[in-house]
Amino acid sequence: MKKATVLALAVLGTSVVAASAQGSSQSAAQRYASAAFNCKKQITMPLVTPVTGGAGFLGAIQGSWAKLAVQQIAPQLHLKVKFVLGDTPVEQGPAPAQALAQKYIGDPSVLIVLGPSTSGGVAASSAAYFQAKMAHISPSATRTSLTQGSPKDATPAFFRVVPGDYIQGPSDANFMIKNLHVKKVVIMDFQEPYSTGLAAAVDTTLKKAGVQTIRLSASNTTTDYSSYVTKVPSDADIVFFPTQKPGDAQTFAQQLIEQGKKAKVFGGDGSNDPAQFKQPGSYVSNFAPDITGIASDQSIIKAWRKANGNGQISSFGPPSYGAAQVALNAIAKACKAGHGTATRLSVFRSVKKVQIKNWILGGSFKWSTKSNDPLNAKFYIFQIQSNGSYKLVG
Amino acid sequence: MDFFIQLTIDALTLGSVYALIALGYTLVYGVLKLLNFAHGDVFMVGSFAGYGVFQVLGGANPKVPLWLFLTLVTAAAMGACAVLGVAIERFAYRPLRDAPRIAPLISALGVSFFLANSMQLLFGATPRNYDTFDIQNAVLYTKGFNIGNVHMPLLRIITIAAALVLMVALWFLVNKTRTGKAMRATSYDREAASMMGIDIDKVIVFTFVLGSALAGAAGVFFALRVPTTVSIGFIAGLKGFTAAVIGGIGSIPGAMAGGIILGCAESYSQGYISTKWSDLIVFSILIAFMIFRPQGLLGRADIRKV
């Protein structure tokens, strides 16, 4: 009898507490969204990117550039910003991006988030950011359906500073048609979100122009592509190979030579890494030009080299600098409008007002009025030279 | 026809690597009745050890003659893996030799996880490419047999031949030497063997040395052609074990045959059926094999005496 009473009391107590906690959770969320944040306090700025796992190189590159932007720009805007990395290993799919979104939404010192780097991560976490009225700016998520079409995979809280595959796919395909005069193209995908989207986009444009396409698909764990190489017809001109593992593109190009095939490998932005993909004659497309030729970027490049031991400047890095720059400017604008205080919502609203004169990727930066994409952005196509360097060809 | 022959060449290269991994599984399973989950990661460590020596010896511009260069790289990887294998046996499996069978299996899972992540901690997730292609103007890729559309470059010839040599050497070790005899006796009946005066510990250590060294060689042969990462161990181990099962676990010729069959299954299904579903096809074959003929092609059926 006594036990039963204790039990009943415990259950009752629990339910009362539960109900009250339920209420407090709602108010907590609203509190964060509209909480006035004193701009003099330290702001946390996370970048959500793969730091470990097979695409870990991406996090290392993007992290170093975003960090540099925070170090250089935050003091100019009189902001105190702490830069942190959130890890989303590609091997675990987009789920870690969701967990990180929870973490950052729960942290009142986060006003805006950089990333996620991968389109899958964006699709998985954008809803949470939108509900929290917090903007997130990706430096590299290129899936078209994130910002365009209906239904969209991402919410209005998502911005990207690079154009999407709606430009990359067609511009790669058009380059093949106009400049390379292709007749037959093999198109690979790797059974993960990035490559399937891009492969489909290229396929569509090529087919429209009457080019014969052959689709091949490899699982994400494939390491040896020998029989894929064997399947490439000897009269194929190009193998479109949008991998996120640049080393695989390199191997594929070498195996094509091994089998005496004339086809050249054409990689997407995911294989843009001069350290790993360097087979002469191959093509790579990217959302950023080689910034070493841009005069206004020289001081940035110098600073980056100083901090990163003269590493090679890959095209993946600079957009992260740009994304951080836009994010910091949005915070500064919101702070100015709010007279020294900002909220997540006010930062979110000021993102689209940001314009940058000397954009790190050349020219100036403006948002498109129609979607959360950059205005007039284009994709750049490089051909790998015999010394392994990337030369801009289109 | 050209297409078929080329696919077969792909299959043989792939299959010889699988066979080498499978031998490690088969040897250990034969003696200890233990599924060594960490074997795939030993293979991975081998490919990294080989990479290190490859770089030390000059990378794409070797400081020694090419044949010696490749031999040294392989030997170093084999040595490193042998040491690793012995350490794993000594510290993770030996204390559990008399435990229920599930215990060493779980310990093996732990070792596998530990190795893969330790390597990631130390060397990062960046893929490592041996840059074999750049050696002497791609000699390993462009020289060799080239008849019509069929290409059998040096690198593949070396891989297949070296794997064959290693297998023959192993066969000789197991069948013609005293230690080999002790191994076979232990695998047949451990208790009886120990009563006959065979030092079981020594035999087991020897088995791990052999198996792990073969995995190291496989790691090098694999990574000479394909970039290696710290996470390849899992899939490679799975494939190797499968090859061992197809051939009949515990049987050495079986493991070799199993490796080749698995290589063929992969290549032909990718070549003729569908690249997208080739994994599914291969795994389905395997599951069917496990269920309908668990003793494999050349293994002996497990008869239990109560």
Next chain:
Amino acid sequence: MTDSTPQGMHEGPAVGQDEWVARHAERRIMRKGPLGELERRLRLVPWWAWLVLFIAAFSLLPVFESSGYVRRVAFDTVLYMLLALGLNVVVGWGGLLDLGYVAFYGIGAYTYAILDSDKFGYHLPTILSVPIVVAVGALAGLLLGLPSRRLSGDYLAIVTLFFLQLFQTLTTNGDSAFGHDITGGPNGILNVDAFHVFGHELAAQHGGVFAVSYLYVALGFFAVVFVALRFVNESRTGRAWRSQREDPLAAEAMGMTVNWLKLMSFSFGAAVAALTGTLFAALSQSVFPLTFYFVLLITIYTMVILGGSGSQAGVVAGAVIIAPLLEMLRDASKSRVIFFVVLVVALAFAARRSRALALVALSTVVFGFAVHALCGGLHASWTAGDKAGGLAGLVAHWVVVPAHLASWIPPVSYVGVIAAALACTMLRGVARLVALVPTIYLSAFVWENVMLSKPEPARYIVLGLILIALMILRPNGLLGERRVEII
């Protein structure tokens, strides 16, 4: 490893157990004094009271913690508790090494996503879809068990691992299965409905912050599963499971349908996993193939093994320890705290055990300061790293943290500490005690300089080590009963 009562007291001999074995726990020498009295009193508390207390304590968490992140971690912990309970049925009671377990979790999540999302526009009410999902999970378990019933041990492990691989392949390529898009392929299924009962939607987020109501729903699921499985375990089936686990041949000779029992345990485990999958899918409102993979599998296994496979209370404890631990290890400062707390507690315990160990503890501390002073004296930059406040600052007075880490230091020190630890296990007597001192210090050095900067592999290294060490030192885990073998 039986769990006839969670507290280890036996109420009488059970079927499938020897009397001597059954009363093993009772023969333990009880502690004297007030502690012993407390222990005896605690043992008299029935299991359901413990369960109620545990759930009540868990539900109080949101009162003290308003961070959506912490609450989400708590929710994930409950998910892990559920998954561990399910795995315990297969591994702990059935004695079957099922490496495809997370596939059932995935099947549950995917089935729910298909039944309740815009994908096919079904939107079944939760009260209908959850039972369907559980049934699908149970059926999938039966189907996997069907061909596997002839296999045992390693073969079973590998077939189930293939099953997991198959699940991965099917879901990743399910966007073009015979021309139909079923699983969304690698993009997964988005916009999955939250739970909705009788027209009320239980939103998964409020303003992007984790909705705490899901914590209670999960706890409710947990309570139901825990009680249901407990009754199953105490039933005829549960006893039969245990006896076929201990000796399938003898069990079969006694007329038990061993194959059917194996199928049942597969099926029960799969059903629990599938049920957990609905919770996961409803909360994250999306499912992706890669969530249900090897890392998750190992994590759940570690929980079950740590807690003590076979004991329900044990595996829950395992989940409660491992899930927050893994989350905290992501963060360098928390990771540091964990290491030093574990170190200090271990040294303190060691010091109480024997005087020699106390000496080891003391000399470790002294050794640390000595090495630190030495290194600092030789070159100031060697001890100049990480002078942040708090524990980090305190630690930096003891552990050598160089300002710049030469690239050879991490691999050498890491391999060195492993070699040293392994050597310690081989040494005996005084030599071992002496060797322990630098080993402990070196491990602190490695943790501080190598592991903290790379949390992702470091976390999983810890998991791997826990698995290996447990299997060797304490295969029965924290709360599992020691297996008593009569020869």
